[in-house]
Amino acid sequence: MFELSILMMERVGLMILMAFMLVNIPYFKQLLLDRQSFKARLSLVFIFGFFAIISNFTGIEITKNTILPANFLTSISNHAAIANTRTLVITVAGLVGGPIVGAIVGLVAGFHRLLQGNIAAFFYVPSSILIGALTGYLGSKLKKRQHAFVSTVDATIIAAVMEMIQMLFILVFSDSFASGFTLIRFIGLPMILLNSVGTFTFMSMLSITLQQEEQAKAVQTHDVLELAAQTLPYFREGLHQESCRKVASIIQRYTKVSAISITDTHQILAHVGMGCDHHIPEIEVITELSKRVLKTGQLTIARSKAEVGCSHPDCPLQAAIVIPLFSKKQIVGTLKMYFDNPDDLTHVEEQLAEGLALIFSTQIELGEAEVQSKLLKEAEIKSLQAQVNPHFFFNAINTISALMRKDANKARELLLQLSKYFRGNLQGAIATTIGVKQELDQVKAYLSLEQARFPNRYHVVFDVEPEALAYSLPPYAIQVLVENTIKHGFKNRKEDNQVYVQVHLEEGQLMIDVYDNGEGIPEERLQLLGKQVVDSEKGTGTALDNLARRIHTLYGEAGQFFIENNVEGGSHVALTLPLAIKE
Structure with a gap:
C-alpha cells in the first residue's frame, strides 16, 4: 500500500502540474468566467476529457495485489485493475462545468478505460457518468455566488464521496465479492485520500485564479470609471487634435500601455507614447489595420509588427488593439492601444478595450448632442437678433x-x-x-x-x-x-x-x-x-x-x-x- 501511495502521489502531482499550466493560459481563465455558455462548456469537455485520457494512460496496473511496472498503459490484461486519477479529473470537471460537462467527461473517461482492456470493467462507464453528473449537481447547489466554485473543503469531501462510490461499483461488479473486497483493501485508502487531496489542490488553484480575475476586473472597473470621468469633458468638445491629445494622455496613464493613438476617419489626431516620432498628428490613416476597422466597424487585434502595419523600420510597436468609435451608429474614428511586447496584450486588455469603446462612443455622442444644442441655440439667437x-x-x-x-x-x-x-x-x-x-x-x-x-x-x-x-x-x-x-x-x-x-x-x-x-x-x-x-x-x-x-x-x-x-x-x-x- 505504501508503494502504491507513492506512485499515486506522482500521478496526482502530474495532474496538479498540468492544472498549474492550464490556469496560466488566458483562454482558460476566460472559460472559467464564461463557463455557463455552450461554447465554454464544449471547450471544458475537451480539456477535461483530455486530462481523463492522460489519467488512464498514466494509471498503475495491479494484478492480485501486485503492482506491475509500466510508465504508459495503452492496454492491460483481462484480470488486471488500474489505480489512477480518473475520478479526480471527472470530479473537477463536474465542479467546474456542471452536471452536463461532468457526465460527458465521465463518459469519455469510462469508455476509454474500457478500451484499455478487461471487458469485465464495463461498469466504469456508468459509474464515471454518475460521478460526473452527481458532482456537477452538488457543485451547483453548494456554491454561494454566481461565478464562484464550491469551497475547497466541500470539494474535498465531494471528491472522497465520489471515490467511495467508485469503490462500491468495484465491489458490486467484481468477479466475486472476495476479489472485489481484496482489491478495495489494497487500493481504496490511497485513491480516496490522494484523489481528495488532489481535488483540493486543483480546485484551490482554480478558485485563486478566478478570484484574481474578478479582483482584476474590479480594479479595472474602478480605473475605467475614473478614466471615463476624466475624458468626458474632452470628448464633449468633439474629435479634434487638442482634445484627443489630452484624452490619449489620460488613457495611457490609466492603462499603462506603450502608446495610445486616436484618429478620425481620415487622419491621426493624437499619438502619445512610443512611436510618437513617426506616428504624427495630421498624417493620413494609411495602415491596412486602421482602414479595415474603419470599414468593418469591428474591434481588431494585431499580435505582430507585420499585422500592426507600420512602415517605419525602427517602430517599437509590436501589437495593437484597434477600437472603432461610433456616434449615432456611424464610425467617427478609432482608438488604438499599442504594445511593445505582444505578451502584454492579454484577454484583460481586450475586455478593457471593448468597454472603453462603448464608453467613449457614448461620450462622443453626448458631446455631439451638446454641440447640436449649442448650434441650434446660436442659430436661434442669430436669427432672432437679425430679425428683431x-x-x-x-x-x-x-x-x-x-x-x-x-x-x-x-x-x-x-x-x-x-x-x-x-x-x-x-x-x-x-x-x-x-x-x-x-x-x-x-x-x-x-x-x-x-x-x-x-x-x-x-x-x-x-x-x-x-x-x-x-x-x-x-x-x-x-x-x-x-x-x-x-x-x-x-x-x-x-x-x-x-x-x-x-x-x-x-x-x-x-x-x-x-x-x-x-x-x-x-x-x-x-x-x-x-x-x-x-x-x-x-x-x-x-x-x-x-x-x-x-x-x-x-x-x-x-x-x-x-x-x-x-x-x-x-x-x-x-x-x-x-x-x-x-x-
Whole structure:
C-alpha cells in the first residue's frame, strides 16, 4: 500500500502540474468566467476529457495485489485493475462545468478505460457518468455566488464521496465479492485520500485564479470609471487634435500601455507614447489595420509588427488593439492601444478595450448632442437678433406704415407676414428639425417683407417636388441660403437679380439647391465657406458655417453642404440630406 501511495502521489502531482499550466493560459481563465455558455462548456469537455485520457494512460496496473511496472498503459490484461486519477479529473470537471460537462467527461473517461482492456470493467462507464453528473449537481447547489466554485473543503469531501462510490461499483461488479473486497483493501485508502487531496489542490488553484480575475476586473472597473470621468469633458468638445491629445494622455496613464493613438476617419489626431516620432498628428490613416476597422466597424487585434502595419523600420510597436468609435451608429474614428511586447496584450486588455469603446462612443455622442444644442441655440439667437434688431424691425414697420396710406390691404398682408415670420422663428428655435413646408412658408414670409422694401429687385422662383413636403430638414436651412444670396450675391445691383430654389428627391435623399445669377464668390472665400466663420461686410459671417456644422452633427457623413460658382455666372449652394419623415 505504501508503494502504491507513492506512485499515486506522482500521478496526482502530474495532474496538479498540468492544472498549474492550464490556469496560466488566458483562454482558460476566460472559460472559467464564461463557463455557463455552450461554447465554454464544449471547450471544458475537451480539456477535461483530455486530462481523463492522460489519467488512464498514466494509471498503475495491479494484478492480485501486485503492482506491475509500466510508465504508459495503452492496454492491460483481462484480470488486471488500474489505480489512477480518473475520478479526480471527472470530479473537477463536474465542479467546474456542471452536471452536463461532468457526465460527458465521465463518459469519455469510462469508455476509454474500457478500451484499455478487461471487458469485465464495463461498469466504469456508468459509474464515471454518475460521478460526473452527481458532482456537477452538488457543485451547483453548494456554491454561494454566481461565478464562484464550491469551497475547497466541500470539494474535498465531494471528491472522497465520489471515490467511495467508485469503490462500491468495484465491489458490486467484481468477479466475486472476495476479489472485489481484496482489491478495495489494497487500493481504496490511497485513491480516496490522494484523489481528495488532489481535488483540493486543483480546485484551490482554480478558485485563486478566478478570484484574481474578478479582483482584476474590479480594479479595472474602478480605473475605467475614473478614466471615463476624466475624458468626458474632452470628448464633449468633439474629435479634434487638442482634445484627443489630452484624452490619449489620460488613457495611457490609466492603462499603462506603450502608446495610445486616436484618429478620425481620415487622419491621426493624437499619438502619445512610443512611436510618437513617426506616428504624427495630421498624417493620413494609411495602415491596412486602421482602414479595415474603419470599414468593418469591428474591434481588431494585431499580435505582430507585420499585422500592426507600420512602415517605419525602427517602430517599437509590436501589437495593437484597434477600437472603432461610433456616434449615432456611424464610425467617427478609432482608438488604438499599442504594445511593445505582444505578451502584454492579454484577454484583460481586450475586455478593457471593448468597454472603453462603448464608453467613449457614448461620450462622443453626448458631446455631439451638446454641440447640436449649442448650434441650434446660436442659430436661434442669430436669427432672432437679425430679425428683431431695430434696423430690420423699423424698416419693416416703416414699409407697412407707408403702404397703409396707399394700399391698406397690402399693408395688412405684410403685417400678417411679419407676424408669421416671427412666429416661425420662435417655432424653429425649439426644434431640431422641421417640415419642408414650414421652412418654405418661413422663407416666403421673409421674402414678402424684403420685396415690399425693394419692389422688383429680386425675382425668386420655387421649384418644389410635392413628395419632398413629407420630409424634414434643420430649421433655417433654406432661409439661410436664400438670405445669404440676397445679402451677398448681388452687391448693389438693383435689377435682373434671379434666385432659383429647387427642392426635390433624388436617390433616396432630400436635395436642396439654391442658384443665383449674381457676381459669384471670390475663390479664396469659396474654399472656406461652410468650413469656418468667414468675415462679412454685412452680418456676422457665421450663418453658412453654423448651417454646415448643424448638418454634419445631425446626419454625419450622410449630410453634405456644397457651394460652387456657376460657369455662366453666379453661385450654387446645395444641401444633401437623408430622408427623415417630419415629426
